[in-house]
Amino acid sequence: MKRFVFGVALPLLLAAFITAPGTTANAQDKTTLRMAVWLPPVHHLSHSLQDWADEVEKASGGSLVIQLDSAPLAKPPGQYELARKGVADMAYHVLGYTPGRFEILRATELPFISPNAEIGSQATWDWYERNVGTKEMEDVKLITLWIHGPGLVHTKKEVKTLEDLKGVKLRVGGGGVAMAEALGAVPVPMSATQAHESLQRGTTDGTMFPWESISGFRLTKLVGYHLEIPGGLYSTPFALVMNSKAFDKLSPEHQAVLNEKGGIWGAKFIGKRWDDADATGRRDAEANGNKIQQIDAAELERWRTKIAFMNDEWIKKADANGWDGKALLEDLRATMEKFGATN
Numbered sequence: 001m002k003r004f005v006f007g008v009a010l011p012l013l014l015a016a017f018i019t020a021p022g023t024t025a026n027a028q029d030k031t032t033l034r035m036a037v038w039l040p041p042v043h044h045l046s047h048s049l050q051d052w053a054d055e056v057e058k059a060s061g062g063s064l065v066i067q068l069d070s071a072p073l074a075k076p077p078g079q080y081e082l083a084r085k086g087v088a089d090m091a092y093h094v095l096g097y098t099p100g101r102f103e104i105l106r107a108t109e110l111p112f113i114s115p116n117a118e119i120g121s122q123a124t125w126d127w128y129e130r131n132v133g134t135k136e137m138e139d140v141k142l143i144t145l146w147i148h149g150p151g152l153v154h155t156k157k158e159v160k161t162l163e164d165l166k167g168v169k170l171r172v173g174g175g176g177v178a179m180a181e182a183l184g185a186v187p188v189p190m191s192a193t194q195a196h197e198s199l200q201r202g203t204t205d206g207t208m209f210p211w212e213s214i215s216g217f218r219l220t221k222l223v224g225y226h227l228e229i230p231g232g233l234y235s236t237p238f239a240l241v242m243n244s245k246a247f248d249k250l251s252p253e254h255q256a257v258l259n260e261k262g263g264i265w266g267a268k269f270i271g272k273r274w275d276d277a278d279a280t281g282r283r284d285a286e287a288n289g290n291k292i293q294q295i296d297a298a299e300l301e302r303w304r305t306k307i308a309f310m311n312d313e314w315i316k317k318a319d320a321n322g323w324d325g326k327a328l329l330e331d332l333r334a335t336m337e338k339f340g341a342t343n
Contacts, residue, residue: 031254032065033246036079036088038072039193043216044277048270049092049240052261055269060257064250066090076191084139086243095237096175097191102136103317104128105237107332108147109175110314111307112231115340117210117278120235121146121271123339125264127332141247143240143258144266148210149278150232151176154223155206156199158291161299162306171195171207176234178313180208182306195219208233212277215284226285226292229300233307240266 035053039046046068053066074082080093080101095102096109105128107113114120125145134142159165166184170176173189180187188204192213198204199222206223207213210232214220240262247255261269285292295303311329318325 030063030065031250032067033089033242035066035068036073036082036091037068038074038076038079041068041070044212044273044280045092045216045270048273048277051273052266052269056257056261059261060254064254064257076193080140080239080241083241083243086245088243089246090143090240090242092238092240094173095239096173099175102237102239103314103321104132104136104323104328105145105239106175107314107318107329108237109234110310110329111179111233112229112304113332114147114150114235114336115231116271117147117149117235117274118268118271119339120149120336121267121274122264123332123335124237125267126339127335129263131328131331137239137241139244140241141244143242143262144264144270145237145239146267146270146274147235147237148274149212149235150229151208151210151234151236152229152232153206153227154209154214154219155225155227156223157205158225159206159227160293160296162302169203169205171198171204171209173208173234173236175236176208179233179307179310182309183303192217196222199223210235210274210278211281211285212274214281216277216281220281220284220288220290224290226290228292228294229303230295233303 035049037046037049050068053068057065069088073087076094077097079091080098082088083091095106108120108124114123124147128145153159153165153170155168157168159168162184168185169188170180170185171190172180172187173192177187177189188198190198192209195204195207195209195213196217196219199207199219207219214223242258247258250258282292315325315329318328
């Protein structure tokens, strides 16, 4: 009787151990982390994050695996909470989707900040780590940061001047409302994934997006005109964050791998792939016969004057929270120039 119980119990115990979180049937010493995603698997950022996860696995000798979820667990504004609460081990969050929470990091949303995603992402990490550290994200482990390429204006009708833009219904993210209003457009706030439907239905006449979104959200045939602006009207910051307890439970070796492949290395890695996606979006627009124009220098100064207040407002917010806003913004611009000169 005792031998029978042991014979049944042992396989069950082994099965429970093999299928426990952080192990696989073939390698009990493997640790698997789940990353929440909200963009579709075909989106270039999903591919970039999978490539990054592959780099982590390779650096760990195959013992640390990051598995991207196949479907979203929450809407875009809820991604940070998924990681904070431990619903997922990791998640990437668009800081502009949660206004008031990460106002220092959102300095990268200010106009004319970054020439491209690779330079801008590295500069953002360097600037943020030196000046802010963990003070805005004490409740998670910050793995890396990146920003997208310069935000441009894509419209159904030709837009070259402020007069052309007046009354145009523009899809914007949370941080773009005041900017669109100041430029004379009618802001229509919504998440990126809603842009295609809104343009198709006529709810919007155009959108503010980096080039990659033209392909990523299938907008090539919905907007025929594109206005390029040096440094972009904005650059949205993203944060890849991890549940603090999940990070603390990792072995020192696995923590070291995430620190090595996160930080500025991860910022450059993901930023470079965003630039590649921007190039693809621009090529698709050209192939479709869309009209691409660069804003005139004199017109650019008119736009710059109209939205200069955004810098002042950000500085006031930073000052009100105990920072030297002017010094921080000057350092951000200087850091962008430094990385631009070395790339």
